[in-house]
Amino acid sequence: MSINDLRPITNDQFAINDHPEYQMVTGNPYYRAGKTIPPHRELLARRTQKEQKGYVWTMGYNNCVGRYSQEQEYSLFTGSSLNRKLQDETDTEKLHRATTALFAAIKKTREKMRSIPRWAVSPQLLAVIRHVNRASATEYKAWISGLLNRDDDEYLSYGVHLFSSRSRGKVKDKATAFFRSCPGSRVFVTLTFIAAVSDGDAVSILNKFLTYIRKKTTGFQFLWVAERQTNNVDNPGNIHFHCIMNKRLPVAQYNALWVLQQYNSGLVGKNKYGETISRAEIDRRYQDGTMQKVLNPFDVKRVKSIGGLSQYLTKYITKQEKTPFGCSVWHCSRGVSKLFTKAVCKLSAVRSCMTLSNCRVDKKTGEVFEPVMIKEQFFMLIYINNKAHPLTFLKEMETINKWIIAGMEPDHLRKCNDELYRKYFICKN
Numbered sequence: 419m420s421i422n423d424l425r426p427i428t429n430d431q432f433a434i435n436d437h438p439e440y441q442m443v444t445g446n447p448y449y450r451a452g453k454t455i456p457p458h459r460e461l462l463a464r465r466t467q468k469e470q471k472g473y474v475w476t477m478g479y480n481n482c483v484g485r486y487s488q489e490q491e492y493s494l495f496t497g498s499s500l501n502r503k504l505q506d507e508t509d510t511e512k513l514h515r516a517t518t519a520l521f522a523a524i525k526k527t528r529e530k531m532r533s534i535p536r537w538a539v540s541p542q543l544l545a546v547i548r549h550v551n552r553a554s555a556t557e558y559k560a561w562i563s564g565l566l567n568r569d570d571d572e573y574l575s576y577g578v579h580l581f582s583s584r585s586r587g588k589v590k591d592k593a594t595a596f597f598r599s600c601p602g603s604r605v606f607v608t609l610t611f612i613a614a615v616s617d618g619d620a621v622s623i624l625n626k627f628l629t630y631i632r633k634k635t636t637g638f639q640f641l642w643v644a645e646r647q648t649n650n651v652d653n654p655g656n657i658h659f660h661c662i663m664n665k666r667l668p669v670a671q672y673n674a675l676w677v678l679q680q681y682n683s684g685l686v687g688k689n690k691y692g693e694t695i696s697r698a699e700i701d702r703r704y705q706d707g708t709m710q711k712v713l714n715p716f717d718v719k720r721v722k723s724i725g726g727l728s729q730y731l732t733k734y735i736t737k738q739e740k741t742p743f744g745c746s747v748w749h750c751s752r753g754v755s756k757l758f759t760k761a762v763c764k765l766s767a768v769r770s771c772m773t774l775s776n777c778r779v780d781k782k783t784g785e786v787f788e789p790v791m792i793k794e795q796f797f798m799l800i801y802i803n804n805k806a807h808p809l810t811f812l813k814e815m816e817t818i819n820k821w822i823i824a825g826m827e828p829d830h831l832r833k834c835n836d837e838l839y840r841k842y843f844i845c846k847n
Contacts, residue, residue, distance in 0.1 A: 500758075687713050
């Protein structure tokens with residue numbers, strides 16, 4: 419069937435409202451004798467401009483994505499906590515009614531999973547409740563405990579997490595945006611523990627340590643990623659953290675502070691001879707500034723390029739894919755959470771991602787990674803092989819990110835729709 423086989427219905431031939439076939443396809447001004455033309459066939463028969471496609475392209479540090487847009491409004495910059503819509507924080511009764519069935523399902527599942535150690539209530543559920551009602555985590559843990567009538571507190575954990583592919587991509591985007599927004603003042607810190615520690619206690623110690631730095635350092639921002647240690651002979655399976663910070667910290671001072679924070683939480687370290695180090699000696703070395711001679715769990719590195727950053731993150735993130743954690747697998751400060759990671763881009767930027775400028779050569783193996791476009795029904799994706807390639811197209815977004823890190827939040831988010839996108843990002847005149 420072609421457009422020539424269709425002829426329009428006119429009021430001179432018959433009344434449109436009385437035509438049964440037309441009523442089935444209201445809005446379709448075409449028909450063929452004895453057959454109904456579906457609206458989507460009529461839509462496909464229309465001719466459009468070559469560049470006028472129903473896709474909105476966004477450029478990020480790790481990929482370029484085209485999504486089918488249905489004439490809606492969207493932000494020019496995305497990936498920030500500023501994009502989230504405000505939720506109702508007052509209708510507590512509605513929240514409790516909505517979660518009644520969910521808690522019943524949790525209780526039923528719990529009865530079937532008693533044999534699995536450290537079974538956990540969904541942390542996503544806790545996050546939703548806290549975000550809507552703004553109550554403390556302690557109150558909601560007690561509330562859930564009462565609903566479930568649990569009697570095995572020692573085996574119940576509130577944070578079994580896995581590093582999903584979505585989380586890994588989000589961490590890479592956030593870390594790269596953070597790295598680019600504070601040039602010249604970023605450091606990479608590895609924080610290990612002097613003794614065996616549970617995941618929950620490890621995060622608690624880390625939070626106290628970072629809180630102290632925030633109070634003592636103006637404009638301090640951070641992002642950390644958890645890693646399960648596999649080569650730790652003394653404490654196998656122990657957790658440690660890799661952090662990106664925007665402040666250069668004195669190593670000797672903060673190494674001593676990190677050790678002291680662990681001792682305050684009940685952990686006890688050993689020297690190179692396997693002898694236990696007393697609290698009195700730790701206090702003395704903290705005052706003398708000689709803590710690194712007996713314990714040095716605070717390591718600092720510098721990564722100067724965006725390619726080095728990608729390798730640093732890939733090394734510690736990809737191998738955590740199927741590793742379970744009893745705590746959050748990553749976290750960042752509010753300033754880093756507000757950073758944008760993707761920006762609406764032109765078709766010329768999309769085409770550049772398919773050129774040789776987006777190629778990468780592995781210097782060790784000689785393997786060449788060429789750009790490939792993945793096409794789905796309403797979705798297209800191009801991976802960024804050369805991490806320096808998209809930086810040219812993200813200058814405006816990176817300028818705003820630098821303002822955010824400096825404490826200047828935008829009053830409102832710039833928004834766009836399909837009509838403006840076609841006008842300013844597609845049309846050549």
